Amino acid sequence: MILVTGADGYMGWPLMLKLGRMYPDERVVGVDHFGRRRWVQEIGSVSAIPVSSMDERLRAAKEHGISNLSFVEADLTDRDAVHRILQTFRPRVILHLAAQPSAPYSHINGKLADYTQENNNRMCRNLLWGLKELGLENTHFIETTTTGTYGAPNFTIPEGFLKVETPTGSDILPFPGMATSWYHMSKCNDVNNLSLASRLWGLTVTDLRTSIVFGTGTEETALDPRLATRFDFDFYFGVVTNRFCAQVLAGHPITLYGRGEQKKPMISLRDAVESLARAVELPLHRSYRVYNQMTILASPKELAETIRTASEQSGIPAIVQSVPNPRKENEVHQMKMENSGFLSDLLPGKPVTLEEGIREMLRDLKPFSHIFREYIDRFMARE
Numbered sequence: 001m002i003l004v005t006g007a008d009g010y011m012g013w014p015l016m017l018k019l020g021r022m023y024p025d026e027r028v029v030g031v032d033h034f035g036r037r038r039w040v041q042e043i044g045s046v047s048a049i050p051v052s053s054m055d056e057r058l059r060a061a062k063e064h065g066i067s068n069l070s071f072v073e074a075d076l077t078d079r080d081a082v083h084r085i086l087q088t089f090r091p092r093v094i095l096h097l098a099a100q101p102s103a104p105y106s107h108i109n110g111k112l113a114d115y116t117q118e119n120n121n122r123m124c125r126n127l128l129w130g131l132k133e134l135g136l137e138n139t140h141f142i143e144t145t146t147t148g149t150y151g152a153p154n155f156t157i158p159e160g161f162l163k164v165e166t167p168t169g170s171d172i173l174p175f176p177g178m179a180t181s182w183y184h185m186s187k188c189n190d191v192n193n194l195s196l197a198s199r200l201w202g203l204t205v206t207d208l209r210t211s212i213v214f215g216t217g218t219e220e221t222a223l224d225p226r227l228a229t230r231f232d233f234d235f236y237f238g239v240v241t242n243r244f245c246a247q248v249l250a251g252h253p254i255t256l257y258g259r260g261e262q263k264k265p266m267i268s269l270r271d272a273v274e275s276l277a278r279a280v281e282l283p284l285h286r287s288y289r290v291y292n293q294m295t296i297l298a299s300p301k302e303l304a305e306t307i308r309t310a311s312e313q314s315g316i317p318a319i320v321q322s323v324p325n326p327r328k329e330n331e332v333h334q335m336k337m338e339n340s341g342f343l344s345d346l347l348p349g350k351p352v353t354l355e356e357g358i359r360e361m362l363r364d365l366k367p368f369s370h371i372f373r374e375y376i377d378r379f380m381a382r383e
Contacts, residue, residue: 006098017220060226103181151178160290214241215269250372258325265294
């Protein structure tokens with residue numbers, strides 16, 4: 001049995017569908033408390049692509065032959081709820097995607113910074129301790145953290161670990177937390193707890209450092225409008241790639257923060273979901289392993305120009321406009337990142353290119369241009 005947390009989310013729902021098709025003889029159970037729907041509503045935005053209720057999604061999945069999915073509504077910060085779920089299903093694999101995932105949202109005020117870290121870190125601890133206390137040490141625990149834990153160091157980022165040499169000796173350490181947001185720091189905290197739990201109890205823990213995920217769907221979500229995943233485009237929850245595409249379709253300038261020359265790691269939604277589903281097949285390794293879940297390194301400036309070119313080729317005029325950067329970051333940092341282990345073990349096929357992904361997004365999102373225009377003020381931070 002496979003347990004997916006954050007099953008109502010942008011990545012979580014497509015992952016549920018993918019797992020259902022890949023493992024038809026195994027029960028796939030999703031858990032969520034529908035926080036993402038509430039948070040986006042709270043900041044005055046919507047998902048551009050209509051999102052069905054979970055009941056409608058499950059009915060549609062069954063109609064398309066994916067009949068091994070179940071869902072539990074629960075808040076994983078509730079320790080008793082976590083224990084009930086683990087005791088009932090005793091999963092062989094947990095894919096932990098649940099989180100408050102927005103750096104800008106975590107910076108609105110101190111209350112939301114506190115909520116982000118308490119929410120994310122408590123869920124992770126509850127799940128890890130649940131495995132220990134219920135005798136589920138043979139469960140493979142897979143979490144999506146973030147490449148944002150690395151910050152912007154001036155050296156090639158390895159997959160999770162640094163070899164440290166001093167005049168008195170050397171050691172290999174989990175990459176230290178250099179996050180630049182309260183959200184990303186919550187994932188640094190998770191990294192430490194994941195490593196500790198594996199070291200103390202011999203748990204098999206796989207950490208996928210997820211980069212910026214872009215795209216509108218997967219092969220499974222395209223089967224039926226009721227199976228669509230959400231698409232956020234606002235300042236707080238719309239990642240840069242998705243937001244730029246939405247701006248073009250709204251007739252709004254592509255807003256480039258500052259110089260926008262810093263390299264950012266990215267991956268298509270299709271490749272992110274595919275690699276997570278493949279992680280289920282990894283053997284129990286009784287250690288803490290890290291993969292850099294990325295396939296593309298591109299700057300926001302390169303991204304903006306790629307979108308501008310693709311949109312103009314489709315007959316949609318577009319302009320790029322620089323605006324003051326609301327974030328504190330090195331605008332010319334040229335990030336370099338290792339991902340050979342990830343590509344070898346979890347994504348052996350040819351990854352989706354940035355150009356392919358952009359063309360697909362513009363095509364899929366064009367019918368929803370009216371929503372982008374209606375919520376055009378949500379592209380910028382709330383005053």
